[in-house]
Amino acid sequence: MARPRTPLLSRERIVGAALHLVDTEGLEALSTRRLATELSVSGPSLYNHFATKDDLLDAVVDSVMGEVDLGMFEPGARADWCTALRDWARSYRAALAAHPHVVPVLAQGPGRRPNALRLADAVYGCLVAAGWPRGQATRIGALMRYFITGSALGSFAAGFPEDAQLYAADYPHLGEAHRLAEHRDAVDEGAFETGLQALLDGLELRFARLQRPAQG
Structure with missing residues (x-):
């Protein structure tokens, strides 16, 4: 079976890309369309992992809390x-x-x-x-x-x-x-x-x- 051209989506990969986008450009830059572009996927594919943008933002913010010792x-x-x-x-x-x-x-x-x-x-x-x-x-x-x-x-x-x-x-x-x-x-x-x-x-x-x- 041929290897897919882009890595399979996962919650971790989506959250990591979203956090990078927020870190570099701010919260206002985070949108499902922009994130899909960054990940080289279609926008609807993100909704298989996060039902809404608010759910995604919660996961992004909580990933930062996971860095606290x-x-x-x-x-x-x-x-x-x-x-x-x-x-x-x-x-x-x-x-x-x-x-x-x-x-x-x-x-x-x-x-x-x-x-x-x-x-x-x-x-x-x-x-x-x-x-x-x-x-x-x-x-x-x-x-x-x-x-x-x-x-x-x-x-x-x-x-x-x-x-x-x-x-x-x-x-x-x-x-x-x-x-x-x-x-x-x-x-x-x-x-x-x-x-x-x-x-x-x-x-x-x-x-x-x-x-x-x-x-x-």
């Missing part, structure tokens, strides 16, 4: 809840930084996406197992997601034009703002790490207060 939450992991949250937050942000165009969709919540739900389950389970009350564990999970997705929505440093004259007359405290863009990675990464440490320091203090009555 959850190993620190496994039963055999030795990390305490605070260390686990720190390591997970860094991995989560790295995944979003690699695929920034999907962040607006991710910010809407996990929906029915399996990897996103596993992520939420792992974080919540870790906090409850450590001794956090269920209500507070829910709020901490939400807080961490707000912080991480917010940090990935855009670059603070890149938002300042590289024009020293713009700030000179009216914004005396922004005299060096025109230099921020050239240090974008250091500024944005440093801001994330500063915020993450501040959040975890505050949560550790709160957790310590929760434990005191039980030890009294």
Whole structure:
């Protein structure tokens, strides 16, 4: 039997091509017609794997969630809840930084996406197992997601034009703002790490207060 000229379609191949398209051109570039062209197939053949464009987009977004390391939450992991949250937050942000165009969709919540739900389950389970009350564990999970997705929505440093004259007359405290863009990675990464440490320091203090009555 002759070998087919193009590789057989699979969900994995479709999702990979769709994610590449989103990464390079943005969410607005994703359409079944464009994706079929990229894959050298007919448009209707995609519907054998995804009933709608929304189903495809969910799979694309969830594939990014599959890149987030959850190993620190496994039963055999030795990390305490605070260390686990720190390591997970860094991995989560790295995944979003690699695929920034999907962040607006991710910010809407996990929906029915399996990897996103596993992520939420792992974080919540870790906090409850450590001794956090269920209500507070829910709020901490939400807080961490707000912080991480917010940090990935855009670059603070890149938002300042590289024009020293713009700030000179009216914004005396922004005299060096025109230099921020050239240090974008250091500024944005440093801001994330500063915020993450501040959040975890505050949560550790709160957790310590929760434990005191039980030890009294």
